[in-house]
Amino acid sequence: MKEKILSLLCENSRLCNEEIAAILETTRGEVDKAIAELEADGIIRAYTCIIDKERISDDGVLALIELKVAPKAGRGFEEVAERISSYPEVESCSLLSGVCDLLVTVRGRSFKEVSSFVAGELAMIEGVSSTATQFVMKKYKELGVSLMGDEDDGRGRVSL
Amino acid sequence: MMDYTSLISKTAREIKPSGIRRFFDIANTMEGVISLGVGEPDFRTPWQIRSAGIRSLEASATRYTANSGLLKLREEISRYTQRKLGLKYDPTDEVLVTVGGSEAIDMTVRAVIDPGDEVIIPEPSFVCYDPITRLAGGVPKIVSTREEDGFKLTPSALKAAISERTKLLVLPYPSNPTGAVMTREELYEIGEVLRDTNILVLSDEIYSELTFGRPHTSPAEIESLYERTIIINGFSKAFSMTGWRLGYALGPKPIIKAITKLHQFAIMCAPTTSQHAAIEALRSCDDKVREMVEEYDARRKLIVRGFCELGLNCTEPMGAFYAFPSIKSTGLSSEEFCERLLYSQKVALVPGSAFGAAGEGYVRASYCYSLMHIKEALRRIGVFLEELRS
Structure with a gap:
């Protein structure tokens, strides 16, 4: 049941527990309990929403930064990753296979702000040997949701 | 000038046009409508x-x-x-x-x-x-x-x-x-x-x-x-x-x-x-079909519960992708209900009477729509029912 709850919440985190209970044919109490456990276990970390940032005036800039990192004995990439993740400017931080080690996404108000964050903070962190910054020009899809066009799917309003 | 009417075959003339054509025309041209009205899947062809x-x-x-x-x-x-x-x-x-x-x-x-x-x-x-x-x-x-x-x-x-x-x-x-x-x-x-x-x-x-x-x-x-x-x-x-x-x-x-x-x-x-x-x-x-059916099933349960909570009794649909709640408690005909709902809350449903006289007293709500869309439609129908009561 927990797996199904997670998949419903990922699709629409505004479903209330009663609605989830109806969909999963269980009781509100069972759903309350399951979600409380998912939260307590740190499986559900936050409830958020997907925004088409281009449609709001203060959309800022987003950059993908590839970092090469010298792993530390005993702790590998963890220490650097933890340090990087602690910055509020950092939206996400992932360890990658392949040429670069960490992929960091950073959001800022302007190119300048992001550039100085990368040069002044990320590049300075001990163990970070190089950075490659790529600014995002346009987002087409986010977390499985298309940001292109509007929802009109050509079906019209009524048909028999 | 040709008399086209007399040229149309008796059979073709005698076939009744759909009685709710007018309602359909309004629904299809009105701005800002949120619809539960279509009889076709929202999923793309795989x-x-x-x-x-x-x-x-x-x-x-x-x-x-x-x-x-x-x-x-x-x-x-x-x-x-x-x-x-x-x-x-x-x-x-x-x-x-x-x-x-x-x-x-x-x-x-x-x-x-x-x-x-x-x-x-x-x-x-x-x-x-x-x-x-x-x-x-x-x-x-x-x-x-x-x-x-x-x-x-x-x-x-x-x-x-x-x-x-x-x-x-x-x-x-x-x-x-x-x-x-x-x-x-x-x-x-x-x-x-x-x-x-x-x-x-x-x-x-x-x-x-x-x-x-x-x-x-x-x-x-x-x-x-x-x-x-x-x-x-x-x-x-x-x-x-x-x-x-x-x-x-x-x-x-x-x-x-x-x-x-x-x-x-x-x-x-x-x-x-x-x-x-x-x-x-x-x-x-087969897998794609199974995924779509699972998604329809979630929507089905949400919409049936929604109608029942709104006091519109809804027999559990066991197939297809429609719910068919009764609107008899409102005292309106199904076409009146749908037209007033459309004008008041801009929600499009299909009057049950479109599917034969036995459909009078019911409305058809398709759940070929996302959970979010269905929730919003149900919310608006709730507002409409409140209006009717007051």
Whole structure:
């Protein structure tokens, strides 16, 4: 049941527990309990929403930064990753296979702000040997949701 | 100046236009409408199927196929039917590929109905059976099904409708608009009524993949019905392929042969690109269909609960993708209800009366929409009901 709850919440985190209970044919109490456990276990970390940032005036800039990192004995990439993740400017931080080690996404108000964050903070962190910054020009899809066009799917309003 | 009215055939003139055309026109042109009104899937045709269509175009497979459809497709349909229903239909002469289920229904009725023959049609149901029967010179015998019976055809209602002129019984299950399905036991009872008669069954199973809780049962699976049943099915609903216009008919050789003859003159063959795409649908899309059905099921439960909480009693639909709640408690006719809801809250539903007189007092809500969309529509319907009460 927990797996199904997670998949419903990922699709629409505004479903209330009663609605989830109806969909999963269980009781509100069972759903309350399951979600409380998912939260307590740190499986559900936050409830958020997907925004088409281009449609709001203060959309800022987003950059993908590839970092090469010298792993530390005993702790590998963890220490650097933890340090990087602690910055509020950092939206996400992932360890990658392949040429670069960490992929960091950073959001800022302007190119300048992001550039100085990368040069002044990320590049300075001990163990970070190089950075490659790529600014995002346009987002087409986010977390499985298309940001292109509007929802009109050509079906019209009524048909028999 | 030509007198066009007198040129339109008597039959065409006498076929009633849909009574809710006006309502449809308003709904389709109004701004900002949130709709639960369409009878087609919101999912895209799975990409494997689209690719197969494109590949066939790239390979210039753009000629007519055999009248009855590509043999490979007929073989796949035969295999699929065996897998789903455990029934064998010979791809060479018991399968006909048609332009949607609609053509298959039309051709079947034309192939078997003589002027004056009666066709028993349970209602509320999809709107084509009555006019198609009339076009063939047949006489529609409407049987009203009731909510108390789950909108299913009962043996006693069937018995009462049978006369010496009865040629064909339409079994439109899973049902658009009610979501009703007939169980094996219920179909057995229908079979017992028809046993030793010369009455055929046209089983419109276009929603066969969309059943919840238990797999679809075809009347043809019932021993007394097998020999008299023509199964109509297609790709529109199961594989989200409405615009590809592809369906098929399965049945006894002599009947399929007659239908194929008419099809050959009227249509030649179903669209070639669609046929190539459909082969892929039957070969590789079981998982896709399962995913879509799971998603429909979540929406179904949400919408049924929503209507019940709003005080609009809603029998649990067990198939297709519609809920059919009763609006009798509001005292409005279904068309009034839908029109006032549309003007007040800009939510589009379809009046139950569009599906026959037995649909009066109900509205059809399609759940071919995202959970978020359904939630918003339900919220607005709630506001509308509050307005009605105050």
